[in-house]
Amino acid sequence: APGLYLVATPIGSARDITLRALDILREADVLAAEDTRVLRRLLEIHGVPLAGRPVMSYHDHNGERMRPRLLTVLAEGKSVAYASDAGTPLIADPGYALAKSVSEAGHLVTTAPGPSAALAALSLSGLPTDRFLFAGFLPSSAGARSTALAELGRVPATLVFFETAQRCALSIREMIARLGDRDGALCRELTKRFEEVRRGKLSDLLNGVISDPPRGEIVLVVDRDRSEVGEAGIEVALREALETMSVK
Ligand code: SAM
Numbered sequence: 625a626p627g628l629y630l631v632a633t634p635i636g637s638a639r640d641i642t643l644r645a646l647d648i649l650r651e652a653d654v655l656a657a658e659d660t661r662v663l664r665r666l667l668e669i670h671g672v673p674l675a676g677r678p679v680m681s682y683h684d685h686n687g688e689r690m691r692p693r694l695l696t697v698l699a700e701g702k703s704v705a706y707a708s709d710a711g712t713p714l715i716a717d718p719g720y721a722l723a724k725s726v727s728e729a730g731h732l733v734t735t736a737p738g739p740s741a742a743l744a745a746l747s748l749s750g751l752p753t754d755r756f757l758f759a760g761f762l763p764s765s766a767g768a769r770s771t772a773l774a775e776l777g778r779v780p781a782t783l784v785f786f787e788t789a790q791r792c793a794l795s796i797r798e799m800i801a802r803l804g805d806r807d808g809a810l811c812r813e814l815t816k817r818f819e820e821v822r823r824g825k826l827s828d829l830l831n832g833v834i835s836d837p838p839r840g841e842i843v844l845v846v847d848r849d850r851s852e853v854g855e856a857g858i859e860v861a862l863r864e865a866l867e868t869m870s871v872k
Pocket residue numbers: 635636708710711712713714715716717739740741742785786787788811812813814815816841842843
């Protein structure tokens with residue numbers, strides 16, 4: 625059917641792609657990718673022929689220019705499969721403005737769900753999975769970062785952060801300062817050869833990061849505040865929420 629298909633791709637292990645995702649990549653009229661070379665390589669691995677179909681590049685820096693072009697393709701009644709470099713498009717990856725404008729233009733937007741680094745890490749973290757907040761990458765400026773951590777510190781949910789190997793020690797140090805020494809998990813190179821999950825207090829993780837610096841791609845997962853203050857804070861927040869509701 626015509627429309628935009630958001631196709632999730634592997635986060636490490638090339639065979640982590642769904643059969644339906646491959647069907648969609650095989651059948652779409654037009655392919656679009658954050659990095660066309662990465663998509664071509666994936667198609668090659670799985671024996672999906674391009675068969676002369678266009679592969680358009682779509683990323684944050686050409687989005688404004690490319691959206692009208694992709695909308696034209698969709699208006700012609702064609703299907704477009706969009707993939708980012710790894711994992712689920714739009715999740716700390718390009719595609720949000722595209723999906724929004726395609727849906728506003730009245731075309732179908734649908735998904736071929738699959739790998740997601742955030743969910744893979746959460747499920748391996750050993751931390752509660754009943755309620756979580758995906759925080760993406762912390763801002764790079766020091767001020768914005770401490771504001772973000774102060775806000776997140778009050779959220780009664782497991783927190784999931786994307787990190788880089790270079791910045792990870794700095795981030796954990798700031799988390800200890802702003803959130804307290806909570807339980808955490810450092811999830812690295814998931815589904816790849818050097819997959820590793822380190823669990824412990826943030827202070828243990830920090831010591832580990834200093835003595836044995838982690839390489840590669842990292843997701844940090846942090847528990848909610850378990851201190852009495854935190855638990856009491858949640859009670860207060862819940863009571864206030866209930867009171868507000870009953871007033872209405
Ligand atoms: N859209 C992707 C997804 O749904 O998984 C995330 C893209 S984001 C630009 C890249 C970040 O995801 C990395 O910096 C890292 O924090 C995390 N990541 C991606 N692949 C990973 C892996 N195999 N192991 C651990 N973290 C990973």
